[in-house]
Amino acid sequence: MHIKRSFRTIILTLTLCLITTFGLSQSKEIKIEFLGNCGLYLTDGKTNIYTDFPYKSGAHGYMEFDQSELENIKENSIFIFTHKHSDHYSDKNIKKVINEKGGKKYGSWNIEKLKNLEKIIPDFSIQVFKTKHKWSSKHYSYLITWHNKKIYLSGDTESAKTIGTIKNIDWAFVPYWIFLDAKENEIKIDTKMFGLYHLATVQIPSAKKNYDDIENIKPMVVQGEKITIKL
Numbered sequence: 170m171h172i173k174r175s176f177r178t179i180i181l182t183l184t185l186c187l188i189t190t191f192g193l194s195q196s197k198e199i200k201i202e203f204l205g206n207c208g209l210y211l212t213d214g215k216t217n218i219y220t221d222f223p224y225k226s227g228a229h230g231y232m233e234f235d236q237s238e239l240e241n242i243k244e245n246s247i248f249i250f251t252h253k254h255s256d257h258y259s260d261k262n263i264k265k266v267i268n269e270k271g272g273k274k275y276g277s278w279n280i281e282k283l284k285n286l287e288k289i290i291p292d293f294s295i296q297v298f299k300t301k302h303k304w305s306s307k308h309y310s311y312l313i314t315w316h317n318k319k320i321y322l323s324g325d326t327e328s329a330k331t332i333g334t335i336k337n338i339d340w341a342f343v344p345y346w347i348f349l350d351a352k353e354n355e356i357k358i359d360t361k362m363f364g365l366y367h368l369a370t371v372q373i374p375s376a377k378k379n380y381d382d383i384e385n386i387k388p389m390v391v392q393g394e395k396i397t398i399k400l
């Protein structure tokens with residue numbers, strides 16, 4: 170009788186251990202999905218963040234996306250925008266999404282409120298940088314620190330000056346012209362990995378040719394492809 174009960178206790182304990190381990194291991198990563206242009210979907214399994222998405226599909230000759238991508242957006246998500254050019258932001262699309270699914274959007278219009286996210290999202294902080302971009306007086310780049318991983322979102326800014334001041338970035342998402350500016354001005358970018366985003370369809374073949382073999386540069390060419398950051 171006594172032995173039988175102990176055995177059951179052991180089985181129960183083991184099961185609980187497995188469930189706990191499985192549960193933890195599932196949340197031990199940040200997943201980033203490329204949606205097009207500078208559009209990314211980031212999740213740690215609990216919080217859902219979209220950056221520069223939804224934009225206007227096909228705007229300025231950049232990437233199109235299927236209507237189903239709007240339907241796939243998670244409920245009560247956080248939307249962060251670098252600026253309001255239509256290849257980064259669509260008023261119509263974001264209104265529709267927030268009306269249907271809730272969530273909150275952040276950008277130049279409420280930039281001071283972004284800090285509030287640090288109280289809502291566990292193990293998360295965000296640094297805001299006012300950065301220069303032609304034809305937009307209100308452009309921001311962001312450094313997200315989430316579960317101790319640093320993710321930099323450059324957006325459309327032409328200058329590598331700001332990113333050059335940041336130490337120990339894990340993933341820096343930049344357009345190719347940031348490489349050119351960094352080279353020209355001898356700016357060193359301290360990141361483990363580059364996600365090369367905002368490629369126009371016509372630039373994809375040359376981007377693949379130039380960057381595919383470089384170990385720490387990932388050209389973002391296929392919409393829907395995912396990056397996993399192990400925590």
Ligand SMILES: [Zn+2]
Pocket residue numbers: 252254302305325
């Ligand atoms: Zn722009």
